[in-house]
Amino acid sequence: MASSEGPRRAAVLGSPIAHSLSPVLHRAAYAELGLDHWSYDRFDVDEAGLPGFFAGLDATWAGLSLTMPLKRAVIPLLDGISDTAASVEAVNTVVFTRDGRRVGDNTDIPGMVAALRERGVDKVESAAVLGAGATASSALAALSQICAGPVTTYVRSRARADEMRGWGDRLGVEVSVADWADAAEAFAAPLVVATTPAGTTDALAAAVPAAPGTLFDVLYEPWPTALATAWADRGGAVVGGLDLLVHQAVLQVEQMTGRSPAPLAAMRAAGEAALAAR
Known part of the structure; x- marks a missing residue:
């Protein structure tokens, strides 16, 4: 873990990155923990620029948060990745160890599980996932821990359908695939995870039934959807997406600083x- 002596640096990388809330969350944690x-x-870095960025890092660096499009591109630059990251071939956290190693992890998956458990969702008999992008594979990995039965994914294309079945096989999740045109049928499930970009699910709002189960919508801006x-x-x-963002950031802070527990409430x-100020 990171040393507590001398200046220590961390950052979030991605492109675009200007609207990332990660600096707000991590700086709040440092203030609460007395890590002056x-x-x-934050740095706007794309896939082409990532190797050069890594080459310029010195011993003051403790860790990095990664967002799109870097979660897969970073893997060849690392000395190792966790089983969690390997399960979805995506790294959102890099920790620089005392002995100089660069180790990747994925805190999105345990962050999803923690966000759901905070709201009392520990186990469900079935679930539905809206969308089939990178976040959907992380959702399947999280559901592998809390869903006892099948997961239905709603997708727009045959290629995406094949991808989701592949992820299900890899993660040990019983996945069935349905067409996006039937996405309103998802709302019968006790847990629905919406992983699609802003605006995609707006047309489905009128189809929400009375007394639905739990919705996990990974967006945080605009919010509420x-x-x-x-x-x-x-x-x-x-x-909501802020719940996910905070829980995954809590785990990042703990890994990068070696201090636990991170101050979730702050x-x-x-x-x-x-978000309210935007």
Whole structure:
């Protein structure tokens, strides 16, 4: 783990990156933990620029957070990755160890599980996933820990359908695939995970039934989404993207600083304030 002596640096990398909330969350954690010598920044880095960025890092660096499009591109630059990261071929966290190694992990998956458990969702008999991108594979990995039965994924193309079946086989999840045109059928499941870009599920809001189960919508801006609003209005439980972002950041802070537990409440409050100010 990172040394507590001297200045320590961390940052989030991605492209685009200007709207990332990660600096707000991590800096709030440092303030709460009294880590005055720690700094956390953001850098717009694409896949082509990533090797050069890594080459310029010195011993003051403790860790990196990674967002799109770098979660897979970073893997060849690392000395090792966790089983969790390997399970979905995606790294969102890099820790620089005392002996100079670069180790990758994925905190999105345990972050999803923690966000759901915070709202009392420990086990479900079935679930549905809207979408089939990178976040959907992480959702399947999280569901492998809490879903006892089948997961239905709603996708737009045959290629995406094949991808989701492949991820299901790899993660040990019983996956069935349905067409996006039938996505409203997902709402019968006790847990629905929406992993699609902003606006994609807006047209489905009118189809939310009375007394739905739990919706996990991974978006945090704009928030609430039309789907989340309709869901809450009909009495369903809603877990949002900020919940995911905070829980995965908590794990990043703990790994990078070696301090545990990270201050979840302070980090969430900082994130909420930053979003409200936008």
